[in-house]
Amino acid sequence: NAGVTQTPKFRILKIGQSMTLQCTQDMNHNYMYWYRQDPGMGLKLIYYSVGAGITDKGEVPNGYNVSRSTTEDFPLRLELAAPSQTSVYFCASSPDRGRYFGPGTRLTVT
Amino acid sequence: AQKVTQAQTEISVVEKEDVTLDCVYETRDTTYYLFWYKQPPSGELVFLIRRNSFDEQNEISGRYSWNFQKSTSSFNFTITASQVVDSAVYFCALSEGGTGGFKTIFGAGTRLFVKA
Numbered sequence: 001n002a003g004v005t006q007t008p009k010f011r012i013l014k015i016g017q018s019m020t021l022q023c024t025q026d027m028n029h030n031y032m033y034w035y036r037q038d039p040g041m042g043l044k045l046i047y048y049s050v051g052a053g054i055t056d057k058g059e060v061p062n063g064y065n066v067s068r069s070t071t072e073d074f075p076l077r078l079e080l081a082a083p084s085q086t087s088v089y090f091c092a093s094s095p096d097r098g099r100y101f102g103p104g105t106r107l108t109v110t
Numbered sequence: 111a112q113k114v115t116q117a118q119t120e121i122s123v124v125e126k127e128d129v130t131l132d133c134v135y136e137t138r139d140t141t142y143y144l145f146w147y148k149q150p151p152s153g154e155l156v157f158l159i160r161r162n163s164f165d166e167q168n169e170i171s172g173r174y175s176w177n178f179q180k181s182t183s184s185f186n187f188t189i190t191a192s193q194v195v196d197s198a199v200y201f202c203a204l205s206e207g208g209t210g211g212f213k214t215i216f217g218a219g220t221r222l223f224v225k226a
Binding site for chain 2: 035044059088092099100
């Protein structure tokens, strides 16, 4: 099992650009999550999904969109990137209450 | 509303010392789950433990132990005989009841430095 994989690992965006952060899990977990971690801070939930076709907002959803067309994939879309979105983004999946985290994507918006 | 407080921002110890990381939580639910995660300098997040609100038994895993006390809404983490490899940021997290544990809230983290 590869677990939770995320691409890319690093990215620099210019203000106003868009991009998609990819997340894939091969553990057949129903629940998937996107978090962001700002420097020196804990994680904040952006969006989550309880299964294919079902998504919902977390604590900080503004400026992001998600989709869940399959159990395996949970991409996070940034539209019109802003400097406030500079962060490390973690995708996670879980069968129940635990969390299996991906390695993270470090995004810088300048 | 749920909240997790890790009052210790940074802790520095010398190798072989014992160290306790504090976690205090707030929730209105009677069913909830508590977690600890480790984030080493490499940046990944490592799941350490999950505890549900109905299980107040303390847990020990090697040099790690956890003390869950509902009366004080605390879920503290102790590392016995700390090692340099324990240097990391440790996060406590809370997930309220219902199915799925969707909105897990993380504390701000405690950065532990273990010096040789």
